[in-house]
Amino acid sequence: MNSAALWQRYQDWLYYHAGLGFYLDVSRMRFDDGFVQQLKPKFDQAFQEMAALESGAIANPDENRMVGHYWLRDPDLAPSDDFKRDIEQTIEDIESFVQKIHSGATCPPQAERFTDILSIGIGGSALGPEFVAEALSPDLPPMGIHFIDNTDPAGIDRVLARIGDRLNSTLVLVISKSGGTPEPRNGMIEVQHAFSTHNLDFSKQAVAITGRGSNLDNVAKSQGWLTTFPMHDWVGGRTSEFSAVGLVPAALQGIDIRAILAGAKEMDAATRLPEIKGNPAALLALAWYFSGNGKGEKDMVVLPYKDSLLLFSRYLQQLVMESLGKEKDLDGNAVYQGIAVYGNKGSTDQHAYVQQLREGVPNFFLTFIEVLHDRTGQSIEIELGVTSGDYLSGLLQGTRQALYENHRDSITVTIPEANAHNVGALIALYERAVGLYGFLINVNAYHQPGVEAGKKAAAAILDLQRNVVQVLQAEKTPLPIATLALRAGAPDQIEAVYKIVRHLEANQRGVKLYGNLAQPQGLTVSSL
Numbered sequence: 001m002n003s004a005a006l007w008q009r010y011q012d013w014l015y016y017h018a019g020l021g022f023y024l025d026v027s028r029m030r031f032d033d034g035f036v037q038q039l040k041p042k043f044d045q046a047f048q049e050m051a052a053l054e055s056g057a058i059a060n061p062d063e064n065r066m067v068g069h070y071w072l073r074d075p076d077l078a079p080s081d082d083f084k085r086d087i088e089q090t091i092e093d094i095e096s097f098v099q100k101i102h103s104g105a106t107c108p109p110q111a112e113r114f115t116d117i118l119s120i121g122i123g124g125s126a127l128g129p130e131f132v133a134e135a136l137s138p139d140l141p142p143m144g145i146h147f148i149d150n151t152d153p154a155g156i157d158r159v160l161a162r163i164g165d166r167l168n169s170t171l172v173l174v175i176s177k178s179g180g181t182p183e184p185r186n187g188m189i190e191v192q193h194a195f196s197t198h199n200l201d202f203s204k205q206a207v208a209i210t211g212r213g214s215n216l217d218n219v220a221k222s223q224g225w226l227t228t229f230p231m232h233d234w235v236g237g238r239t240s241e242f243s244a245v246g247l248v249p250a251a252l253q254g255i256d257i258r259a260i261l262a263g264a265k266e267m268d269a270a271t272r273l274p275e276i277k278g279n280p281a282a283l284l285a286l287a288w289y290f291s292g293n294g295k296g297e298k299d300m301v302v303l304p305y306k307d308s309l310l311l312f313s314r315y316l317q318q319l320v321m322e323s324l325g326k327e328k329d330l331d332g333n334a335v336y337q338g339i340a341v342y343g344n345k346g347s348t349d350q351h352a353y354v355q356q357l358r359e360g361v362p363n364f365f366l367t368f369i370e371v372l373h374d375r376t377g378q379s380i381e382i383e384l385g386v387t388s389g390d391y392l393s394g395l396l397q398g399t400r401q402a403l404y405e406n407h408r409d410s411i412t413v414t415i416p417e418a419n420a421h422n423v424g425a426l427i428a429l430y431e432r433a434v435g436l437y438g439f440l441i442n443v444n445a446y447h448q449p450g451v452e453a454g455k456k457a458a459a460a461i462l463d464l465q466r467n468v469v470q471v472l473q474a475e476k477t478p479l480p481i482a483t484l485a486l487r488a489g490a491p492d493q494i495e496a497v498y499k500i501v502r503h504l505e506a507n508q509r510g511v512k513l514y515g516n517l518a519q520p521q522g523l524t525v526s527s528l
């Protein structure tokens with residue numbers, strides 16, 4: 001296509017939302033009208049299923065759950081008055097809690113006011129808050145935020161070291177929908193230990209955000225934590241940014257949560273339209289379907305050209321991959337679906353892997369996220385008539401062009417400014433696109449059965465570790481690994497036993513290995 005034809009295609013396919021100042025350009029995805037016509041019946045079906053989902057159908061059949069994240073930003077849509085009141089009440093409770101924290105009316109026992117937030121959670125209970133903090137936290141926030149999103153002891157130590165002597169003025173948010181995920185449970189216990197080491201009362205500085213009646217909810221209530229906020233059964237972890245999970249940490253950092261919700265609501269209204277061309281989420285789903293042949297054959301590389309949006313691709317990784325990455329479709333057929341997502345930011349990544357994107361294996365499509373507004377205030381000229389922001393913009397355009405010339409397709413999402421309203425709209429856009437795409441490929445986008453296997457296997461390893469330690473403590477002489485595995489009741493788990501004892505020895509946990517480490521089968525093990 002020559003440049004005049006491309007310019008025409010750009011205009012033919014451009015989506016623009018005046019209220020949001022939002023543009024979506026799918027002109028550099030090489031689908032044709034025939035493809036759009038061919039997908040239309042699937043889209044018509046998907047729009048109907050999405051409407052049913054929004055009005056309270058059991059859209060997550062395996063878990064027998066409604067899927068209600070759209071109600072969080074427009075409570076009038078909720079299928080009952082109770083739900084509506086619950087959503088509105090939660091937002092009001094968040095605002096009044098945050099107001100008391102900021103004013104010092106609610107303060108820690110050993111300091112005048114809370115200075116820091118320590119958020120403990122993983123997956124959907126961390127990625128949204130982390131993305132929004134990076135994107136929207138003011139330069140001088142009323143409270144700085146720290147995250148523990150793993151069970152890595154050194155990672156936990158690093159966060160606690162950075163908080164240092166401000167632990168006595170740190171508000172701890174323990175976020176877990178199920179209230180039973182091991183990683184945040186471990187993080188919480190480690191932080192409780194740090195509090196007691198410093199003679200601080202954890203319960204007077206802790207807040208739980210969790211499902212009503214969960215273990216965590218019960219613990220928080222029985223120990224008299226500062227407060228709890230609910231995570232509703234009908235909100236999934238990866239779509240929980242507009243629930244208390246995202247709103248509490250955001251509001252504490254001084255981010256305008258009403259603006260985030262309003263932006264999401266406005267995008268929802270735009271993406272509810274049951275037609276492909278006038279609906280930006282449908283256009284995204286169409287482009288994804290085209291690129292990967294409806295089977296995720298191409299990866300989605302997400303490149304925001306704005307530092308503050310760095311974590312968007314990481315956030316989308318869970319939203320897209322946990323939602324769409326499914327072995328079975330809704331009829332039980334093995335389909336092995338999904339779309340792989342990666343990316344960091346432009347232009348930085350141009351100096352890392354864009355070489356491969358331009359010339360190497362063509363197994364991806366790109367999504368550029370463009371932000372029109374460069375900065376608050378005026379820019380200096382780096383060269384005659386050219387600012388740093390002009391460079392960023394030029395590099396985006398240039399990369400899009402160079403990739404297209406080499407048959408690499410791309411989508412460009414353009415927002416006027418990386419503010420609360422637009423970040424809310426961006427999240428809502430992708431939530432809807434993932435939902436529509438899930439219907440197009442007939443998978444349940446709201447469960448995550450595949451994650452359970454790894455969790456169960458990890459629990460089995462920890463049980464085996466307990467048995468191994470018991471055997472070693474009862475034994476006086478060093479045992480060959482195979483014998484140890486046999487005595488621990490796991491003769492077919494020799495490799496697992498070997499890895500357990502190697503880890504225990506490395507951490508001075510009362511275990512010693514003897515022999516040539518390069519030949520594990522000859523090693524013997526004893527307790528110290």
Ligand SMILES: O=P(O)(O)OC[C@H]1O[C@](O)(CO)[C@@H](O)[C@@H]1O
Nearest residue numbers: 123124125176177178181237451
């Ligand atoms: O909020 P929870 O229940 O601790 O779960 C955390 C994350 O773990 C998962 O269930 C996957 O294991 C995610 O879907 C979820 O966001």
